[in-house]
Amino acid sequence: MTTTVSLADIRQARAELEGISIYTPLEGARWLSEHLGAQVWLKAENLQRTGSFKIRGAYVRIKNLSDEEKARGVVAASAGNHAQGVALAAKMLGIQATVYMPEGAPIPKLNATRGYGAEVRFHGQFLDESLVEARKFADETGAVLIHPFDHTDIVRGQGTCGLEIFEQAPDAKTIIVPLGGGGFLAGIAIAVKESCREAGLPLPRIIGVQAKDAAAYPTSLAQGHPVAAQHMKTMADGIAVGLPGMVPFEAIQEYVDEVITVSETAMSRAMVALLERAKLVVEPAGAAAVAALVETPEAFNDDTVAVLSGGNVDPLLMGKLIRSGMAAAGRYLRATVHIPDVPGGLAKLVTELASLGANVIEVAHERVSAELRYDEVSVRLQLETRGTEHAAAVIDRLTELGYTVHAN
Secondary structure (H helix, E strand, O other): OOOOOOHHHHHHHHHHOOOOOOOOOEEEOHHHHHHHOOOEEEEEHHHOHHHEOHHHHHHHHHHOOOHHHHHHOEEEEOOOHHHHHHHHHHHHHOOOEEEEEOOOOOHHHHHHHHHOOOEEEEOOOOHHHHHHHHHHHHHHHOOEEOOOOOOHHHHHHHOHHHHHHHHHOOOOOEEEEEOOOOHHHHHHHHHHHHHHHHHOOOOOEEEEEEEOOOOOHHHHHHHOOOOOOOOOOOOOHHHOOOOOOHHHHHHHHHHOOEEEEEOHHHHHHHHHHHHHHHOOOOOOHHHHHHHHHHHOHHHOOOOEEEEEOEOOOOHHHHHHHHHHHHHHOOOEEEEEEEEEOOOOHHHHHHHHHHHOOOEEEEEEEEOOOOOOOOOEEEEEEEEEOOOHHHHHHHHHHHHHOOOEEEEO
């Protein structure tokens, strides 16, 4: 199998996806543009069929199987997004699909995969472990393994998103793409840069973004070959891939300018910001590109496209991440305040907080502490504020009033 993908290959994939995938919108993001001082657009692949870009590659790969291969069925390993793409593509093409998922895969992704008709089996904690089991199943049954990223058909299918980005924002100077195994980034990079070369336009900077605690690409690129990540700990299951695939790796070496990493906190903040400002539900992996803009805005000072790769997030996780993101943005303030141990002391404090516009979510007394004077009570507060500046103003005002305040 050749490991190269051309612009012509990606254009052929677009023809094969006619009536299957959605031409997703590219939305301006004024709030991010003001933050960076340059135009920012959001490529909303979270609005794609199955909730992520994965249907593009999965359909192209399965459609191009021989009749004999289709009769044997397909098997895949996925944390959820590729699973849904494979399940839907197989259903459309009338093929039996089996999908291996890591234990603890998001429930919405699990339910959707089953809803598309695939048989779901669980194995391992991470995608790489599920992939080993899927390969074993393929060897034992003859089913064709639909790899989530390491195949030219997958790369050329994902590359159709790059054709759309080029058509929607031909003058973009930077394109930021979430990066797991690399098929999506590789396809977009090939499509955009080769389209620019063909049109005689300057080549944009292409940047891949990985979760800081699950990043195999920086080391792999530095050593010149795929290297397994030393540890994998991230909420961004959609990009939690321990070993890059050779097909996308070679393309990324040639076409991608830089791979960076982002923190879990930055992804949480990005998810909340996208929900609040863009009215878009985006999963942690899908928010990685915006997380890069939030965490290191100084690195992006020109017209930029941030790709939102998916929006399949468990509502329970979403609730936790919203709280985490709001805390990171200064919307929650935890503080311990020492107040006089007299009748009305707590009421006076709460009244003052109300006048400052801080909403009390939780309050608890503590009367015994080595830090307290005999005539004081410690009050632990959880407050809802309007942001870091407001939280700082609340602390400053309480301090001015003579309270001892410890933010924590």
